[in-house]
Amino acid sequence: MRIVFAGTPEFARQALDALLAAGHDIPLVLTQPDRPAGRGLKLMPSAVKQAALQASVPVLQPHSLRLDGKYPEEAAAARQALLDAEPDVMVVAAYGLILPRWVLDLPRHGCLNIHASLLPRWRGAAPIQRAIDAGDAETGITIMQMDVGLDTGDMLLALPLPIGPLHTAASLHDDLAALGAQAIVEALQKLEGGTLQGAKQDEALATYAAKLEKSEAPLDFSQPAQVLARRVRAFNPFPGATMTLPGLDAPVKIWQALALPQAAACRPGEVESASAEGIDVATAQGVLRITELQKAGGKRQAAATFIQGWQPQ
Known part of the structure; x- marks a missing residue:
């Protein structure tokens, strides 16, 4: 399929690598702007940017995608780039920017998110850490059809993962990153075959994974x-x-x-x-x-x- 990929950290990089390895056509990658890191605070590219450049995929790094926001010129350039890319679908994994309605509606099949929990449990910013902290026996990956809400879209595919007694946030992150890469490839295979079906989330079971402070x-x-x-x-x-x-x-x-x-x-x-x-x-x-x-x-x-x-x- 023709995919625009949006993601930033290592969790997302593994998904991008898996999509490239599966033979999908990725004409454009969106990722966060380079950030200062290390003792010298040198500007460093994200893990996704590094992987995209290595694969010779064009990269765009807008500060915002809101056409009426603080960076309207960057958002307008991103919109034109997305239109030119003509994606069948956008895959989003830990991107870090809110996607406005025009982005969600642009791809033919909308935007699919790789979320690191079994929705509707642990919507929000820190699902991996909150699952361990709460003593959950399992977590997993949910491939979700994105809408304007916070992780409220239809569930398309869910793969569970037990939380072991020695799992830290770091080790569980790594296991979920690998599972997320597997899940998005499987979901896109079903999408191509016309067998990917969505299910509504049960709002009564929803919990919120607040950002760590x-x-x-x-x-x-x-x-x-x-x-x-x-x-x-x-x-x-x-x-x-x-x-x-x-x-x-x-x-x-x-x-x-x-x-x-x-x-x-x-x-x-x-x-x-x-x-x-x-x-x-x-x-x-x-x-x-x-x-x-x-x-x-x-x-x-x-x-x-x-x-x-x-x-x-």
């Missing part, structure tokens, strides 16, 4: 250990779960932790013990064992290494 990072030890262990996995790598340890002025970032079923011997938030196995902290229910952490401005360390240079008061 740094203010959520501090762990609340009045919660059970199992809840806190999930929060650590959900916030790895960003924004990172944090806590303040005795003897340290700045909070430490918790990279890995596990919940112990044993009863806490101290008040919630107090350190019970520190050994090569980990730093055990009392919670409202059970003990949270921290096994990997990082001082502010320091490197990630296993607890066994960390405690060698830590002198709690």
Whole structure:
């Protein structure tokens, strides 16, 4: 099929690579403008832009697609480029820009979104992290027909994925990126064959995956250990779960932790013990064992290494 692709990060790059490998004609890629990154804040192209240029696919990077917005000239140029591309369909994956109605209506088959949850659960910005944080047993990929709402369009294809006890947001992201690439290729095969059917979402089952905020990072030890262990996995790598340890002025970032079923011997938030196995902290229910952490401005360390240079008061 003739596809315009819109996406930005690594999650989207895998889908673009899969579509190219499947032999689809992609005359145009839309991605976010280059952003400053690294210590030198050098402008860096997105993962999707890098993949598109490597495949010799033209790339457009408008700041907005709103014809009546802050960048009307960029939006008008994008509209003309889309008209010239004559797409059968637009595939969208973590693009980062709102698609106005004129974009949604332009392709012959509309716009298909690769969404990292089993809709209608976890609509919104952070479905991967919120699924882990909530203790969901599974998540998955939904290929959705886009409309003007926030992830409210008809579901076209859904592929489930179990959430394992060791999944972090980073590792689950990688698994879902691979599954999303598989799902969009399968969906387009069905679309070509005329067998892709949509199903309405049940609004009563909808939940919202709010954007992650740094203010959520501090762990609340009045919660059970199992809840806190999930929060650590959900916030790895960003924004990172944090806590303040005795003897340290700045909070430490918790990279890995596990919940112990044993009863806490101290008040919630107090350190019970520190050994090569980990730093055990009392919670409202059970003990949270921290096994990997990082001082502010320091490197990630296993607890066994960390405690060698830590002198709690």
